[in-house]
Amino acid sequence: MxxxxxxxxxxxxxxxxxxxxxxxxxxxxxxxxxxxxxxxxxxxxxxxxxxxxxxxxxxxxxxxxxxxxxxxxxxxxxxxxxxxxxxxxQLKAAVKELQEQGYDLPAYPENPQTDEDKEVRAKYDKVKGxxxxxxxxxGNSDRRAPASVKNYAKAHPHRMGAWTADSKTNVATMGQGDFFSNETSVVLPADDTLTITHVGTDGTETVLKSGIPVLAGEVVDGTFMDVAALRRFLVEQVARAKADDVLFSAHLKATMMKVSDPIIFGHVVQAFFPTLFEQYGEQLAAAGISPNDGLGALLGAVEQLPDGEAIKAAVQQGLADGPKLAMVDSDKGITNLHVPSDVIIDASMPAMIRTSGHMWGPDGEEADTLAVIPDSSYAGVYQTVLDDCRANGAFDPSTMGSVPNVGLMAKAAEEYGSHDKTFEVPSAGTVQVTNAAGDVLLSHDVQPGDIWRACQTKDAPIRDWVKLAVTRARATGVPAVFWLDENRAHDANLIAKVKEYLPEHDTEGLTIEIMAPAEATAYSLERIRKGEDTISVTGNVLRDYNTDLFPILELGTSAKMLSVVPxxxxxxxxxxxxxxxxxxxxxxxxxxxxxxxxxxxxxxxxxxxxxxxxxxxxxxxxxxxxxxxxxxxxxxxxxxxxxxxxxxxxxxxxxxxxxxxxxxxxxxxxxxxxxxxxxxxxxxxxxxxxxxxxxxxxxxxxxxxxxxxxxxxxxxxxxxxxxxxxxxxxxxxxxxxxxx
Incomplete structure (x- = not known):
């Protein structure tokens, strides 16, 4: 059957x-x-x-x-x-509910010390994110709005907030010291096995992960977030938001990027409440209360501490001293920093753009916003859309074109496959990626607290991705644009592969381009406003971003998309x-x-x-x-x-x-x-x-x-x-x- x-x-x-x-x-x-x-x-x-x-x-x-x-x-x-x-x-809440339903499950170990705790933590790590x-x-992704949905949206356009030329909404991003700027990349010449090692300044070697299988032609990247640079950046953005009198909001992906982004989120919380953590940081840490879990978890946990009331007062003082904080639910006092999974960039940024560039403030009113996106890899996409709306006004769903997507995601491609190869650096030194022969393929000098990660993208999915892009361009007659930046190490290697594999297909009469993400955004927006379609051919994270960004603007939601993975x-x-x-x-x-x-x-x-x-x-x-x-x-x-x-x-x-x-x-x-x-x-x-x-x-x-x-x-x-x-x-x- x-x-x-x-x-x-x-x-x-x-x-x-x-x-x-x-x-x-x-x-x-x-x-x-x-x-x-x-x-x-x-x-x-x-x-x-x-x-x-x-x-x-x-x-x-x-x-x-x-x-x-x-x-x-x-x-x-x-x-x-x-x-x-x-x-x-969320994981802790699910475990608690299951325990209450009679399931004999262990608590999530925050700081596993025993072998048993480490084993439990490893099992939970398989589940989270x-x-x-x-x-x-x-397989790779073919995601587009069905004709019936697009036609319905044109006949029944959803509400779009008006834009003005004096909008103060902007994106803030690092550009230096972030994952983008520190990335190095290599293409493996043959099947191999890799090891990631931390070499301390005293020469101590700690294997972070070994036995990583790679295939010939695979692209392997390594990079790190300089946490000192991140903290300086965040402090500057808190001050900028206050000076510009706009809402402060952080936009991350703490669900999919389940190791790196909760750590970054914790740094945002600390930067917004500097006095709180100066006064009570050690006490909070000793009680197992982590800023990575968000302000909501912190406020819930301090009830049990001797200085609980003073800590809550310090939080309120921090809210009063800092810029106005964007809210998830102003009626309930739930802020942008309450839960790391409440404000997810691919959903939150399009919603802001659709609503006049506004988020909700603590007074329950909409306001211009400083959207803080620390890593600069894709932040320019959103800044380009904001600038376009500032110059040209809101998009018109009754006339605008569409941006379907062909996404490279097979076999845990790119950043979303980095979870088991992402580490918070324990001490100063160097993180190295070596092959089976002991050759150093990638190396980064790091400091305590830096966030280092490696990503893998196999050759067969890349070849299939190029094929799918050409197939969709041929089927639709629509231009296809590879969103790749030659100034990013990973993208430079992908560009070489795209140029190698495109000649395997009949591209006669097709428009196929390669552009950096911000440039590709501007190109697509110009066509959208003319009612024209453009296929975005992207990596895995941009696939996620684009398949929310454009459908939310075009259709009012991304839930009405057809998503086929051959x-x-x-x-x-x-x-x-x-x-x-x-x-x-x-x-x-x-x-x-x-x-x-x-x-x-x-x-x-x-x-x-x-x-x-x-x-x-x-x-x-x-x-x-x-x-x-x-x-x-x-x-x-x-x-x-x-x-x-x-x-x-x-x-x-x-x-x-x-x-x-x-x-x-x-x-x-x-x-x-x-x-x-x-x-x-x-x-x-x-x-x-x-x-x-x-x-x-x-x-x-x-x-x-x-x-x-x-x-x-x-x-x-x-x-x-x-x-x-x-x-x-x-x-x-x-x-x-x-x-x-």
Whole structure:
């Protein structure tokens, strides 16, 4: 039987799955397609690490490892929903919830000393941050707005904040002493094994990581963040924000860059509250309270300290003395510095640009902002957009062009593969990368506290990336631009490879360029304002940034994108959009039984999954399901059946009903398969005839609190009951499953 794997993830996407998956299973069964789930949620990943501590009923398999293996097989067909890329505070919160649910899990060791603590810490380190994506992404990314979504956005443009020429919003970035400026890079001539070693000034050698396999043609980079330079920079930006009377905000990626960016975030917290850490830094450190976990964790933990009240007073004084701090939730006093995972650059910067270059201040009002992005590798992208808006005003979603993306991400390419090769330097000396023969390939002089990292990018994914870029340019007739900077060591090596591999393809008549990121941004923005499209061909981090930046400006959200990952061994991975606002959605559901998560990304991924299955297995009914789902999604958009924001309208559950209705109607009307049409004619008639009854059943539960039995690991019985409150709809799906 043909098989689709539908991932069981976290937060709002998981809750939506309880409602949508029964529809998928019923419709897919008519084509002989089995839909199976695999639990790659944060809670599931944690549980899978500790089978020896759990009862037989509590243990679960390591589904992520299983899917990682499947992704290398030609039969892979995986629909991947957004998952939590856990910061340490999120990880701790998930462990606490699981412990309260009866799971005998160890606490997260902050400073592991014993072998047991180190083993526990290593297991948790496998779970935090971007643990999922590098495992599943055995191919490069093709991400774009489907025509139906783009056309809907043009016909129903979302609100864009006005821009003025005197806006004081800007990006602040280092340029010196950062990852960009310190990077060195080498291309491996042959298969080899590398070792990373710290050589102290006294000659003491400490192996940081050994046995790193590399392949011929692989690009290996090393670089470091000079923490003394970082701290000087941050102090200057705090003073600049106060002098310019703008909000201060820090924009990092503490989820995906799970080792380096929480450390940088901690330095931002210390720079903003210098007096606090001068007076109480040693006491906080002795109590195990780290600025890396954010201001919120600090304030929660100091309750137990003798000087707790004085420390809280020092925090308030720091807020009063410093510049106005950008807020996550001004009503609740949650600042930009409360939680490292609250303000994630790829979501926060486009949202700011869309809102007149403003963030929310402590007074609950919008204001111009100094966006602090310490590393300069990609900061120029955002400054270029800010300057463009200052000069030309806000973008017009009804006329603007699009910037689809081809992203280099296979086999943990680039920075996102650096987690296990990122280190906070313990003492002054040199960090070296050596090969099996002992030759030094990369070397950096470092000081205590510097953040050193190495990245790997294999040759086969680069070659595949170039091929995919040419394929998309040929399919669309749109210019493709490689966003690569010859002044960056890594990019210089990639440019050489791009120039080597492009001649392998027919590029006659195509426009294919190589530009540094800021230049590529300006080029793309000029075309956008003319209504023209431009393919951005980027590395892994810029893929993340661009596939939020441009969709949020074009469509109002990045959740409505089609994200196809043609796996290098022939399978398919279909991703369903971003999950940045998922926590707020869950909070709203628990508070008032209303889920405004938009599953449009799931609709697009499912259609692409059926199409891939039809192509690879010859399943004609799967192709019919794909084609009819595409048409149903177009009707869904035209009829405006996406979830509304507030109680009283249709929410996620109602949107699923309407998708099921329109899909059944399309299947009943198709002429390729009479038996299929007959089966769905009955379903379409039942759903259409009971439309008001079903909507009433779905809406009747709104307005009261909902009990789902847990945030990170909801109780499946409770969650199913909450997300499937229409008996009429449930019965119709049961009848369909029995009919075929």
């Amino acid at each position: 043909a098989k689709i794997i539908y991932t069981h993830t976290d937060e709002a996407p998981l809750l939506a799955t309880y409602s949508f998956l029964p529809i998928i299973e019923a419709y897919a069964s008519t084509a002989g397609v089995d839909v199976e789930t695999r639990d790659i949620s944060l809670a599931g990943r944690i549980i899978a690490q500790f089978p020896e501590r759990l009862t037989a009923e509590q243990r679960i398999d390591d589904a992520l490892a299983e899917l990682g293996e499947l992704a290398t097989q030609p039969e892979a067909n995986i629909i991947k929903l957004p998952n939590i890329s856990a910061s340490i505070p 971007s643990a999922v994506n590098p495992v599943l992404r055995e 796996l290098m061994n022939g399978g398919g991975l279909f991703e369903t959009g971003a999950g940045g606002s998922a926590p707020k959605h869950v909070q709203q559901l628990v508070r008032e039984n209303y889920l405004r998560w938009d599953s449009l990304g799931e609709f697009f991924a499912l259609a692409a999954s059926f199409e891939h299955l039809a192509t690879t297995t010859g399943n004609a009914r799967a192709q019919i399901l794909a084609d009819t789902l595409d048409r149903a999604t177009g009707t869904f958009l035209n009829e405006d059946k996406s979830p509304t924001r507030r109680v009283g309208g249709i929410d996620n559950r109602g949107s699923h009903f309407y998708l099921a209705l329109y899909w059944a109607q399309e299947l009943a009307q198709q002429t390729q398969d009479a038996e299929l049409a007959a089966a769905f004619a009955q379903v379409a008639e039942t759903l259409a005839g009971n439309e008001q009854k079903i909507v009433d059943e779905l809406n009747a539960v709104q307005g009261s609190p909902a009990d789902i039995g847990g945030y990170f690991r909801p109780d499946p019985v409770k969650a199913d009951a909450v997300m499937r409150p229409s008996g009429t709809l449930n019965d119709a799906l049961t009848v369909l499953s029995d009919a075929i």
